[in-house]
Amino acid sequence: MILHGYWRSTAAYRVRIALNLKGLEVADSPVDLQTGAQRDPDYLALNPQGLVPCLVDGPTALSQSLAIIEYLEETHALPPLLPADPVARAKVRAASLAIACEIHPINNLRVLNYLRGELGQPQDALDGWIRHWIAEGFAALEAGAGQGPYLFGAAVTMADLCLVPQIYSARRFGTELTRYPRLTEIERNLLALPAFDRARPENQPDATR
Numbered sequence: 463m464i465l466h467g468y469w470r471s472t473a474a475y476r477v478r479i480a481l482n483l484k485g486l487e488v489a490d491s492p493v494d495l496q497t498g499a500q501r502d503p504d505y506l507a508l509n510p511q512g513l514v515p516c517l518v519d520g521p522t523a524l525s526q527s528l529a530i531i532e533y534l535e536e537t538h539a540l541p542p543l544l545p546a547d548p549v550a551r552a553k554v555r556a557a558s559l560a561i562a563c564e565i566h567p568i569n570n571l572r573v574l575n576y577l578r579g580e581l582g583q584p585q586d587a588l589d590g591w592i593r594h595w596i597a598e599g600f601a602a603l604e605a606g607a608g609q610g611p612y613l614f615g616a617a618v619t620m621a622d623l624c625l626v627p628q629i630y631s632a633r634r635f636g637t638e639l640t641r642y643p644r645l646t647e648i649e650r651n652l653l654a655l656p657a658f659d660r661a662r663p664e665n666q667p668d669a670t671r
């Protein structure tokens with residue numbers, strides 16, 4: 463398998479954690495988002511959305527991090543990243559989507575470029591925008607976080623794979639995290655696991671700073 467990603471991409475970070483947890487070695491193919499490599503024709507042939515990650519498995523190119531994680535879950539069952547119980551599965555998916563659909567996309571590079579370029583917004587307005595949507599999303603996650611070392615108790619789930627990268631992004635954009643003591647405690651617990659540590663942006667070969 464080949465993972466097309468970018469060291470600072472939070473969506474690619476989710477997939478890296480899943481691959482590490484499941485013990486799968488893949489070849490890395492960095493796509494430099496800063497130079498617009500995601501819009502190169504060769505990359506668009508793999509993922510017409512021009513977004514990372516994209517996981518190539520044999521003849522198949524898969525996009526969308528949560529779809530990729532569920533593909534890995536279905537093809538490599540252990541360790542499970544979704545609970546067996548349907549209600550618990552729905553809750554894990556809901557928390558994952560709360561991050562992947564409600565927080566992440568509105569703070570994505572192309573959205574920020576549009577706000578800055580077409581809409582002429584200055585950097586401080588963009589910073590406020592990012593922090594606003596992260597704060598709203600994190601407040602709900604903090605309120606819903608149960609007991610236990612991870613978001614859903616003692617087992618790592620897909621929701622944890624979404625949380626850690628989103629906290630990384632929040633920190634990068636200067637979000638005040640002291641308001642989310644449970645989330646940051648869970649983050650600490652997760653980053654102590656080798657699969658999460660190896661997946662950190664700064665541990666990727668294409669990391670530049």
Ligand SMILES: N[C@@H](CCC(=O)N[C@@H](CS)C(=O)NCC(=O)O)C(=O)O
Nearest residue numbers: 471472473513514515526527571572
């Ligand atoms: N929903 C997608 C989001 C993918 C995405 O937005 N990736 C970002 C990096 S985190 C990207 O490629 N951005 C490039 C751009 O905005 O031009 C997923 O979960 O895979």
